[in-house]
Amino acid sequence: MLSKIQDIATTLAPRLIEIRRHFHSYPELSGQEYKTAAYVAGVLSSSGLRVQELVGKTGVVGDLARHEVSHSESAEQHQPCLAIRVDMDALPIQEQTNLDFASKNIGLMHACGHDVHTTVGLGTAMVLAQLPNSLPGTTRFLFQPAEETAQGARWMIRDGVLDGVDAVLGLHTFPTILGGSVGIRYGALTAAADDIELVIQGEAGHGARPHEAVDAIWIAAQVVTTLQQAISRTQNPLRPVVLSFGQITGGRAPNVIADQVRLLGTVRSLHPETHRDLPQWIDTIVAQVCQSYGATYDLNYRRGIPSVQNDPELTQLMETAAREALGSDRIEILAEPSLGAEDFALYLDHVPGAMIRLGVGTTGRTNYPLHHPKYHVNEDALLTGVVTMAYSIYQYWQGVGKLGS
């Protein structure tokens, strides 16, 4: 079956490059992926999948169902279902690649490789659609909008895309792995990302008489410093926490003590228990500092998305499939997770899943990081992605068959 998958995918490869370049030329912002979604729906329909549009606002779902399901069976039994998730949105970045298929939409760019993900999703569906009756359940393709704004997975889940789903697989491009290779990571793949908004309320006064006021700027400085020191002294160093304040505003005039300061920040963590405890931990420290100097505060800790925790069995399944399909020299076992965030994690709150890293690097050139205006993709990754996904899905269904479920 592997050689059959490889043959079909190889035949499709020129078409996949064409599709990817089309998406790359016409990137759309998060939640506005109308043309991308329409294109996706067209390809899925013509490949014979059952398609639902406008799921999760601008998302598309394509079901590749087992043939010959009898009526009694389909009505009463749970049909096993494996979901494949890819994301479709681009970024508000002006492209600087000089490619002849560079973005034609001013100020927008596929700088995170979601054009590749969408294409790999389509290619995988096209390959599997040509293997009739070899999949004993439903393979559901989730084309998700708005990953960059961490909204799309929520929208899709709210619209019921995980109903009846047993597991979910995904992939993301990665520039430091060469095109043709994939990266496998057991356990945490990405970080949990939360936001904090902290308003410190002091009391205004004359700059010459600080003792008659409560200086919100000085107290804010204490809070920032104390939090950084407390991470190093009270958090387990094997469970990293990154807290960065990216915006701070307050004060009215050079000679007036500031009565209020507002701080905005992001909090990244990897361990689920750390993630759970962080709001209370931050609140305690802020409270202690503010109380010491007579200020009050209002802390708004907004849970963003949790860490992607890859399921060990599904990760193993994808690793084994990739080794067989690509050869062991093209598999990198990743020792370290990333502190970036990925809303694939929200699906994992409901079902087990695994995400792999798809190498898009090229030897002999600068491989710019994700979200860079010169982000460049080695298109060998398209075939690698499709073969790895399609064969992983095939192997998943073989396993389910053996378990007799």
Ligand code: NI
């Ligand atoms: Ni991305």
